[in-house]
Amino acid sequence: MEVRSMHFKRRAHAALGDGTLQANLQKFGTAGLAALRARAVDAYGHAEFERLRDAGAEIRDRSLATLDTLIERFEREATRRGATVLFARTRAEARELVLEICRRHGLTKAVKSKSMLSEEAGLNDALAEAGITPVETDLGEYIIQLAGEAPSHIIAPAVHKSKDEVADLFERFHDQPRKTDIPEMTREAREALRRHFVSADLGISGANFLIAETGSGVIVTNEGNGRMVTTLPRVHVAITGIEKVIPTLEDLSTLLRLLTRSATGQPISNYVSFFTGPKAAADRDGPEHMYFVLVDGGRTNLVGSDMQAMLRCIRCGACMNHCPVYKTVGGHAYGWVYPGPMGSVLTPSYVGLENALDLPHAATLCNQCGVVCPVRIPLPDLLRKLREKQVDRGLRPWTERLGLRLWAWAAQRPQIYALGTWWAARYLRFLGGGLKRITRLPLAGRGWTLTRDFPAPPGKTFRELYAKRRRG
Numbered sequence: 001m002e003v004r005s006m007h008f009k010r011r012a013h014a015a016l017g018d019g020t021l022q023a024n025l026q027k028f029g030t031a032g033l034a035a036l037r038a039r040a041v042d043a044y045g046h047a048e049f050e051r052l053r054d055a056g057a058e059i060r061d062r063s064l065a066t067l068d069t070l071i072e073r074f075e076r077e078a079t080r081r082g083a084t085v086l087f088a089r090t091r092a093e094a095r096e097l098v099l100e101i102c103r104r105h106g107l108t109k110a111v112k113s114k115s116m117l118s119e120e121a122g123l124n125d126a127l128a129e130a131g132i133t134p135v136e137t138d139l140g141e142y143i144i145q146l147a148g149e150a151p152s153h154i155i156a157p158a159v160h161k162s163k164d165e166v167a168d169l170f171e172r173f174h175d176q177p178r179k180t181d182i183p184e185m186t187r188e189a190r191e192a193l194r195r196h197f198v199s200a201d202l203g204i205s206g207a208n209f210l211i212a213e214t215g216s217g218v219i220v221t222n223e224g225n226g227r228m229v230t231t232l233p234r235v236h237v238a239i240t241g242i243e244k245v246i247p248t249l250e251d252l253s254t255l256l257r258l259l260t261r262s263a264t265g266q267p268i269s270n271y272v273s274f275f276t277g278p279k280a281a282a283d284r285d286g287p288e289h290m291y292f293v294l295v296d297g298g299r300t301n302l303v304g305s306d307m308q309a310m311l312r313c314i315r316c317g318a319c320m321n322h323c324p325v326y327k328t329v330g331g332h333a334y335g336w337v338y339p340g341p342m343g344s345v346l347t348p349s350y351v352g353l354e355n356a357l358d359l360p361h362a363a364t365l366c367n368q369c370g371v372v373c374p375v376r377i378p379l380p381d382l383l384r385k386l387r388e389k390q391v392d393r394g395l396r397p398w399t400e401r402l403g404l405r406l407w408a409w410a411a412q413r414p415q416i417y418a419l420g421t422w423w424a425a426r427y428l429r430f431l432g433g434g435l436k437r438i439t440r441l442p443l444a445g446r447g448w449t450l451t452r453d454f455p456a457p458p459g460k461t462f463r464e465l466y467a468k469r470r471r472g
């Protein structure tokens with residue numbers, strides 16, 4: 001998928017002015033998922049859930065600390081059970097490996113269950129160019145594939161679409177009378193997808209986790225499409241990031257309890273599917289050939305760095321469901337595969353800080369994301385670190401860097417700082433006039449005051465008020 005994260009501000013601006021999108025975002029209410037999570041945590045018990053979060057973070061840290069040996073063990077066990085494990089250093093290599101598998105087995109049609117790595121690698125376009133038809137089978141992914149769009153949420157990819165927009169798409173592509181009843185629409189999509197399931201020769205899935213002790217991949221879904229993708233076609237390719245390996249099934253049981261409650265508020269998802277090698281002689285169904293494509297794509301750069309905690313991510317989406325910025329502008333504004341706070345850290349880390357300049361700033365640092373993250377990723381801290389790196393590397397606009405330097409110089413000289421703030425407080429009060437609101441801030445972008453007035457300060461600095469109080 002093309003990286004368009006450089007244009008976050010422009011896209012966010014467009015999203016704010018898009019009435020349909022705003023209505024859709026409000027209607028879906030990422031708040032809906034947030035409320036479901038809150039109910040699930042209530043039911044589980046807050047103290048108990050906090051302990052579960054500790055355990056989840058510990059498992060992910062332990063896995064990352066021994067990632068190399070875990071990957072080797074996973075490869076050994078998966079190979080012993082008949083799967084082929086392939087490694088890709090880059091997203092381009094991952095694409096090439098999948099295409100090579102298609103050529104080797106003469107494959108022509110792929111049914112896919114959700115895989116963020118395949119989005120990262122732009123796999124659908126590569127397959128289509130090679131003459132292989134990719135069909136997304138997760139309902140949300142299917143909708144956006146029909147619309148020719150990218151996912152806007154990692155677990156609810158079509159959250160930006162209204163029911164009417166989906167009804168229009170189905171009418172156009174299914175050659176059926178337009179329906180607006182959701183169960184009927186779902187049935188229609190299911191019928192359309194059934195034809196693809198039985199005619200596809202390749203199944204492509206992601207993996208929520210890879211289990212080192214058994215060489216298995218695990219996916220959680222609510223629609224059952226993952227199970228069809230991984231068992232019906234004669235070849236199955238699971239494509240995922242190398243950081244997904246965890247040691248044992250016991251660890252999986254802890255992480256699953258966290259993942260589904262944090263994502264959709266469910267104690268467990270409708271389907272938890274394991275795939276361990278191809279069909280055995282005694283199996284009634286399953287693929288004849290099974291491949292794991294494990295992709296680095298920038299992940300090893302984070303191992304051992306001050307950003308390593310981000311690799312704990314189990315892709316639950318809770319951070320975006322609670323993020324005021326995501327809830328206002330939606331996922332497309334972030335310009336790549338991962339939106340919300342996790343995307344604002346992952347995107348610059350994977351595609352380069354210089355290609356995603358605004359993302360570390362696309363946050364209020366309110367720490368809602370940090371509070372809900374099931375594996376305790378300190379997202380605001382990581383965003384701050386990225387901001388620091390931008391300043392260190394001279395990637396911020398010269399005006400901002402000059403302003404910060406001036407501020408730092410003054411902040412180290414209390415008398416000058418006091419004089420500056422004394423002057424600024426009075427000047428801003430003057431600008432506010434009788435209304436006590438500033439409609440245009442000098443030296444600041446128009447965005448600060450375009451849709452709201454800036455409250456004018458009362459005219460005295462904190463230092464003055466504090467000194468007066470002490471005197472009193």
Ligand code: SF4
Binds near residue numbers: 314317
């Ligand atoms: S960063 Fe945390 S909250 Fe966000 S998707 Fe990853 S695990 Fe979930």
